[in-house]
Amino acid sequence: MTNETQVRTLDASALKALAHPLRVKIFDLLAARGPQTASSLAALVGETSGSTSYHLRALAAHDLIREVEGRGTARERWWERPKGRIDVPGPDEMTSPANRAAAQIVTSEFFRLRHETLMSYLNRPQSEVPEAWRDVGITITTHLDMTPEQAMSLREELESIVESAIERYRGQTGPDVRRVSLRTELFDLPTPQQATRGSSDDTVEES
Structure with missing residues (x-):
């Protein structure tokens, strides 16, 4: 490592x-x-x-x-x-x-x-973004139906991709290099019963 x-x-x-x-x-x-x-x-x-x-x-x-x-x-x-x-x-x-x-x-x-x-x-206004970077950014949200084992497997795949990117690009310099933010999120959503209970007592839990 x-x-x-x-x-x-x-x-x-x-x-x-x-x-x-x-x-x-x-x-x-x-x-x-x-x-x-x-x-x-x-x-x-x-x-x-x-x-x-x-x-x-x-x-x-x-x-x-x-x-x-x-x-x-x-x-x-x-x-x-x-x-x-x-x-x-x-x-x-x-x-x-x-x-x-x-x-x-x-x-x-x-x-x-x-x-x-x-x-x-x-x-951010597009006019403030260099032309070469205007189509680079992306935000994706989707919902999947998974078992805990499948979710863990996906987590490991995502971690592998991030680690590979760190190895390739961190510390890179050059005229076209800019700092970018790479975010990965994967978590289970409350069940309908949990969501109802949480909305009634304003409780926020973090795992």
Whole structure:
């Protein structure tokens, strides 16, 4: 397994360090946009560079991010996310109330940012998209009737495709290269009885 395909499962201390909406956003921006400074992140998130610098140090203390080697100065440091994937435990996997709360913050914020990115893509005027990229994006939603074994087999196929893409393209550079978002979702839907029960008591469950 290469460094870029290794999976790090966050422990309780790293999860708590990440459990702040601004830190999740900074963490996400470093993945989406590559290395940044406290000043460039401040401009992106609408905060002061002192604030982003504080949160960057907190993330670095738990090895969630690292300083870019050989780049920057004593006054302007560059930060990046280490290569590899992050596994964020769900709230139901945490044993203490504090850890469950941290997991809930991180998970909710990641998915909020994911939805925000998708809506930004869907609402972007075509005039702002380079012509060569206008027919590239696609969103697909379908519903299938499957057994748990079939769903697991499909999951493994999708994971294989994603891993293959990571091996081929991550770190690629060139005049026509742009960062893209690759998303894979596969989950079972509630039964009619579950859907009715959930709609009446506003309960949201996450697995």
